[in-house]
Amino acid sequence: QVQLVESGGGLVQAGGSLRLSCAASERTFRTDVMGWLRQAPGKEREFVASISWSGGSTYYANSVKGRFTISTDNAKGTVYLQMNSLKPEDTAVYYCAAKNPSSSWAAFSVYWGQGTQVTVSS
Secondary structure (H helix, E strand, O other): OOOEEEEOOEEEEOOOOEEEEEEEOOOOOOOOEEEEEEEOOOOOOEEEEEEEOOOOOEEEOOOOOOOEEEEEEOOOOEEEEEEOOOOHHHOEEEEEEEEOOOOOOOOOOOEEOOOEEEEEEO
C-alpha cells in the first residue's frame, strides 16, 4: 500500500554532513508517523529519529541528538534526515519507515523502504 524510496546516501568524511530523503507514495492517517532507522553490518536495526505528518512532534535517539534533524515536506510527501557532524559509527544502511502512532518500530505492520548506504570515513 505504502511505498517508500530513500535517496541521498553516500561516502563522507568524519565531521561532514549528508541529507537523506524519503519519498512516500501515499500518506494516510493510519500511517501517520515517519521515521529513520539504521542497521550496521552484524548489528540489529536501531531507531534514529521520527516525526509525524500531522504535527511537528519529533524524537531522536540519544546517539544522534543534536547532530541529526528530521523534517517533512507534506506537499511533496517527503521526509528528510539532515545529518551533521557525522562519525564513523554512523556508518550503516539507513531505512525510511512508516507506522501508525500506536505501533512500535519493531511491529510487523511497519512499512519499510529499501535502504540507502551511509559510509563515514575517519
